[in-house]
Every structure is written in structure tokens, then in C-alpha cells.
Amino acid sequence: MQNRSGTVPCGLSETLQEISLIGHPAALLNWLEIDREKSAPLYDQISGQIRVAISLGRLSPGTVLPASRVLSRELGVSRITTLKAYEQLTAEGFLEARRGVGTRVTEDLSGTSIARLAGAHQTQMKTYDNKAKHLLKLFDTASTSLAFQPGIPAFDAFPHGVWSRVLSRQALQTDADMLDYAHTGGYARLREQLAFYLRSSRGVECDPEQVIVVTSVRSAIATASAVLWKRGAVVAVEDPGYTVARECLTQSGCKVLPIPTDAKGLQVGKLLENRQDCAGVYLTAAHHWPTGVTLAADRRVKLLDWAIQKEAWIIEDDYDSEFRFDSPPLGTLYALGSGRSIYVGTFSKTLAPSIRTAYLVVPHELIPCFERDVFFRAVEPALHVQAALSEFMADGRFTRHIGRMRKLYARRRQTLADALRSRFGSRLDVVVPAGGLQLIAHLPVTISAQQAVLRAADVGIFLRDISGCYIREQPNLNALHIGFAAVPEDQIGPKVDRLADALGDNF
Template identity: 40%
Template sequence: MTPTAKHGNFAPLDPAAAAPFYRQIYERFRGAITSGLLKPGDRIPSVRALTQELGLARGTIETAYSLLAAEGYIQARGQAGTIVTPGLKLPPAGGAMPPPGTDAPETSFRPDSVLPFQMGLPALDMFPRKIWARLGAQCVRAMQPSDMAHPSVYGLPGLRAEIAAYLQVSRGIHCAASQVFVTSGYRHTMQLICQALWKAGDRVWLEDPGYPPTRELLEHMHIATVPVPVDRDGLVVAAGIEAAPRARAAVVTPGHQSPLGVSLSLPRRLALLDWATRNRAWIVEDDYDSEYRYVSRPLPALKSLDRDERVLYAGTFSKVLFPGIRLAYLVVPPTQVERFERISQVFAGGSPQLTQAIVTAFIREGHFARHIQRMRKLYAERRDAATAGLESVLGKQARIDAQPGGMHLILRLRGQRSDRRLAASMREHGLYGEALSRWTTAGDGVSALLLGFTNIDSRATAEHLGRRILKLI
């Protein structure tokens, strides 16, 4: 059966599938269109009707329809409903059909490659591997039989204490070690929060543009996502209140907005905290790379302004150490410690105790603080070199946004060039770039590449890579 009133009811979705529900809906409609079962001009169910039929959050259906509309498969006609795009050119029977307007395969947000401009990778060539190896050997030699049993699901006590001390000094966050929960990464952190505080049908503000895996994860857990626009002062809190004043939570990147790089202004921070307090909503502060700010000292964390205990603070070691460590952490309000302990017991996860022990020693001996200082200086130099090299080659085809911090550049494409198509071409030729349009809810309106610069060691290297990009434009 096809997913239309014309052809019958929508078959049940598969809750055990790897793809989230919005993706399953998207694939079914696209399959029906490309196979010819749905023809140009055919009407498809309204968001409201499909929401009721499937019993899902409205945001799940809206996300699927937004993808279909962004790729040219469907068009919204107001009160006339939503239809398959008239005049849509279908392939011959049995032929493959790429999404209209783009023939680019999507990149993974957690690739296992190491390519030029790859996002999320620190300077791997500058990591102090000798120190790490020495500490690792020491931890192995010191290991006792008790260390080989099941580790604490909350995290190694020593590491939790070191994280709490580090946050108080570097981010102005006053917390006890018991408030710190060690996780195996950002996704694990978000899953823990969802299980502890939210339920299916809750609405959550997300930045738009924003980190796509957050939206995918929440949709998969039947949480309705509410896209809230971002401007030069960060999340537009007033727009969030207008769209969903009673939302259960907001997920934000106030220190260095992902991906635009702006900081949430103080008035917006206070407005967001006020909204959360008045509505008993939660704020998840994803502070993923605040250590790397080059025009001034790192900004205080939003959590440091939280007087009513509405902020949960999420940090990670992936950006300051390396992604392969699979180590992150979450700071919860004191009133929520017991609840998170119960949830952690049920959904036990976390990282190996040996890894946590090495990180604990790395922090305790002062290597962590020194490494951050060295990387902050190095990244400022590499950012300037990458910007200068790329602009010298691509100045007529693109411009680079000035950013106060972070680990990536935004390369704005001039003209009508497709960022998704260029990103796909770069991957085919051994380069990495993420299309900014993939980070927006609508998937259109912007054309830019997100390029990691941390492993670009000189201007000459940037110029060489820029010439390779130029051939693909």
C-alpha cells in the first residue's frame, strides 16, 4: 500500500529499524513517487491527518515533509493541501532517480575517515601521544582486581571530581562530583536526558540551523522538535516563545553556536533562563568546543548564570583530546541527581574504566590544561592560515565568514551553486566538506560549506587544497 488516501492507509512503521520515523516516512513517499505509484499532481495526506493516523509527534511528520519539499518531490498548496510536484520528471521504469536538485550522497556526521577539512577532528598531529602512552602504562600497571569488575555507571569517581574542579575554574560552574555523569559521547548524553526528563510527545526547541543528529535522535524517541531561528545574537528566544511557549526544553549551543559560530548574547541568555524558570522547562547547554575562542577569553557558561537549576550542562573530550576516546559528561542540577542515578542504572553504558583512569591522570598532572592552551594558540594560527590560503584561491567563488572561535570555517558559495553537490564531489575526490543546507530544517535558503581547519598545517597547504576545490566548483 502507498502512503496516500488514494491507495489505502499508511502501513505501520518499524520501531526497531535503524532509521528514525521521519526518515522511514520520507523513504516511503520518495519510493512511491520514484516508482510511479504516486504521480505528479497527486495529493498526499496532510501533516495533521498523518499525525493522527500514525500517532506520532507532529514535528516528525513535518520533518519528513520538509525533506521531501526541499528535494523537490512535493509542494504545499495551502488550503488545497500538499501534492506531488507537478511536472516532476520521473526516470524510465527501473531507472534510479536521485533527489531532484541534488545528486549528492549525504555524508555521515561521525565518519571514520581522516580527510582534509574533516569536521570535529582536533589536530591529531599535535596530540601528546608519548605522555598519553606513559600514563596508560602506569594505569595498567596499577590496575587491581577490583578495577576489573563492572565500573560505576555514573563514571569513575576520580574523573567526576576532576571534571567538577575543571568546570569551576574554567567555566564558572559550581557543582559537586555527584552531579557529574560520565557518558560515552554526545548521543549517550542526550539519550540519558531524554530517558530521565522527557516523554514521547514533548516539544523541544532546537536551533535552526543546528546539529542534525540532535534532531534525528529526538525524533527517533518521539520528541517533537521545534526549529527556532538563530541570528547574530544567537537563538531568537522570542521566536521560540511564539512557536512553542510551553515547550518542555531547549537544546542550545550558547558559547559557540553550532554551526554559525555566534555567541548567545547576555540579554538572550537571561531571557532564555527566565522562560525556563517560568515554565519549569529545561535547558540543555551543549558546550562542545568553548575552549577555543581566539578574540578574547572563553565566555562564561550559561550554566554559571543559572540560579534556578534549570540548566543541564553537556561537555565532551572529543574536541579537546580526540573522538576515538568516546568520552563526554553531563552536569545535572542537584535536585535531579537521584533521578539520573536511577536512569543510569537501568540504561547502563559509559566508557571503559581504564580509559577514564588515563584521562583522570592526564587532568590531575596538568597535561589537560597545558594541552588546551597549546591548541588554542595553534588553532588561531591554523585558522588564519586556512582562511588566507582559501581566500587567495577561491575569493571569486566564495567568501569566508569571520568567526571568533571554534574548529571550522564557513565557506559561503557565491551564485547559485549547490553546497550538497559540491560536498559530494569533494568526498569523491578525497576531501571533506559538510553542506550547511543539511543543518537547516527546510534544507534550503543557504549554500555554504563547513570546513574543519584544525589539521591544515599551513597557508600553502590551504592554497593547494583550495585549488582542488576550485576544480570541482
């Protein structure tokens, strides 16, 4: 039997060129099977499988089929065979041939048993709901507005022209190591660029081999959890904290231990007082999520001393430390040299989440373990994307982009804070952290954060009730998490006015 495998045929590009795609869906039919040992003629085997596919709705009306010469080449049969199969299906009314379009499934099959079967098949299929795919409703997908979603960078300031050129250039690379299973742990040149960048900008002294490239902070947490801890291990987290990180730890088999935070970050003293056998900590030391506060220097020392004594591990999520506006960026826990920290960074805030690239810095002795886990977990970004990032970083464009974005975000942060204070006055207590891409607004008792979120959503504005970041219930907490980065300055004032109108006179 000659089985049409799921691998991409070597003549795919030629195939696509010969199929008319204008205005119609197209099918490659690479699932067709022919058996030369069967008594049934080959053309009958081909037409029979296409007939069934049409009847079951797998090939919908209007779907364009490959040209007969293309299909014959792909199946390894004569063109007369594929022509005969198409002619048979055309005579039966399944297919039709039109000039400029080619052979396609008949548009109008209404009233036939085929149409009823296809319709029944379609009603049993679940419709893909793009608006329901986000875990825990992290981001608003119900409207096109990005105001005022926390954690979203400025898409309007993304370097589209430069990035598209760099990405296109790398996508056209034909080197074998760009097309094969090469670069375990990440594209070598990107690891080199990241090591240089981290040394110069974050004080993270590391060799390129220590940088492990993955698709997201989520995959970084999952990988670190698998390598560092056994299932059932207790891992401390900030409370409030990043809900997705907590879920990643839980999904990895860890038991999360909430440790409260205050104006100086994680209350390390509470961790030291804990009687449980804690195997590690996940935290956002530079800009605590969601409050934006920084872990105090004395607490950093105590936390690292604890990790050394307990042989525990610290996952340091440094997700947006580049954007500090009132003082230079802070140092990292990793830079203090305890040897017990795993540093995690991402391009999601500096460029865009869709880049799908993050990274870890791990100790030398754990490099093979992390590379192996990343490989089998299949969380490696596409090599041409990694190569594009390395080129983008190599000539200084990345650091220049960060410099521009820091100035842009500083203006947007101030514009939003001024607009909120001007419109709401003392009714709203606006807290502006020293860094990050969001601020906190404490509400009066006359309206709850939950009510504010719902009313804002009615006018296309996204707010987050900060109480959702807590593990332990906070009955007296009434505050909003408001992002400013994704909203152009000239739109911030009007959107704040719209928000005020939505909240009403009783606010």
C-alpha cells in the same frame, strides 16, 4: 552437562600464550559442550562439534586450535581425550598439525562437500562495511584525507606518547574497584577533576557528585531526555542546528520544535511566541553549530527566565568552547544559576572522539535518577580510560594541552581563511567565527553547494553543505561548512589549490 560459558576463562592469558597467532587466526573453542551422561565418548563429542563448525564455516581454513593440553584443561577432561579428538579429525582431513604452528584447520579443503558447505555459509554472511557505519554520513570515510571535515580535531597533534603511557599504567591497575562494578555515574577521581576543571575554566560551580560521566554527547542527550521529559514532550532546537542531537531527541521520543537562529544565536523571542507546551530546549550557546555565533547575553537571560517560569529544562551542549581565539572563552548558561540547566561537555574536541568520554552536570536532586539511567543504559566509559583521563588532568597536562591546541588552531584557522581568500577572491565570502573548529564559506550562484561537495569529494576533500543542518528548507542558502583543525598548516594551501581546480573555471 558441562557448558562452556561465554565468560572469559581464568586461564585465558595462559591460553593465548600457548596458541600460535603468528599469521593465522586463532580460536579458543570456549563454545564446546560435553555431556558426561551421554553414551557417546567424550572425544567423539568434541570432534563432532569441531567437525560441524568446520563444515559450516565457523572455523575457517588455517584457523589455529588450542593445544591439546590447553583444551583438556579448559574442558576438564584428560589430555588423552583431546588428543584422540584431534587425531580423529586429522585422520579425516579436517585438521593438520604443523611444527611451529600447532593444530589448525586444513588449508585446502577444495573439491570436498565440506568446502561447498563452508562456501555456501560464507556467501550468506553479510560483509561488514566500515564505510557505511556513520549516521547521516557525518564524516568522510571514503578517503584517508581529513580535509576539510568540520568537527574533527587535530589528530596529528594528539599527545600520543603521554596518553599511551598514562593509559597503559591505568590498564595495569589490579585494585578491585577498577575491575568491579564500581563508580556508578563515573570514576570518582575523574568526577573530582572535572568538577575542579569546570569551576576554574567554565565557571560551572558543581560538586563531583553532580558530574555524570558517559560515553558521548549522544548518550548524554539520550539520558537527559529520559530523565527530564516524558515521551512525546516538545523540545525546542536551533534551526539550523546539530542534526545528530535532533535525531537523539527524536529517538528518545521527543518532538523537536525548530526555532530559527541569527547573528545573535537562538531567536528566543520566537520561542516565547510559540503556543505549544514546550518542555525544554537543546542548544549550543557558546559556539552555535554550525555557524559558530554566540547566544547574546540578553537572550540568555530571557531563555533562563522562560525556563524558570515554564519549569522547563535546558540542555547546554558546550562541545568546543575551549577554542575561542578572538576573546576569552564565554561563560555558560549553567553558571548563571537558574537551576534549570543541564551542562554537557566532551573530550571529543579537546582530545579525540575515540576517547569515548563525555559528561553532564546535573542538579543534586536528580543525581540518583541520572546515575540509574546511565547504569541501565550501559553508557559508562571503561574505568581504566576514565582513570587515565583523571591522571592526565590532575597534573595539569590537560590544560597545557588545551593551551597548545588553542594556539595551533588559531594558526590553522588563519591559514585556511587566507588561502581561501587568496585563491578565490571575492567569489567566496569567507565568514570566520570567533571560536570553534570550522568556518563558513558562502558560494556564488554559479555553483551550488551540492555541486561543490561532489567535486571536492572527487579529489579527496570533504566539505559539508550547510543547508543539511536546517529543518526548514532554505532555498536561497548556498554555503559550505569547512573544518580547519585536522589539516596541518603546510597542507592547507595545496589542498585549497586542489579544491579550486576541482571546482573549475566556471566557479
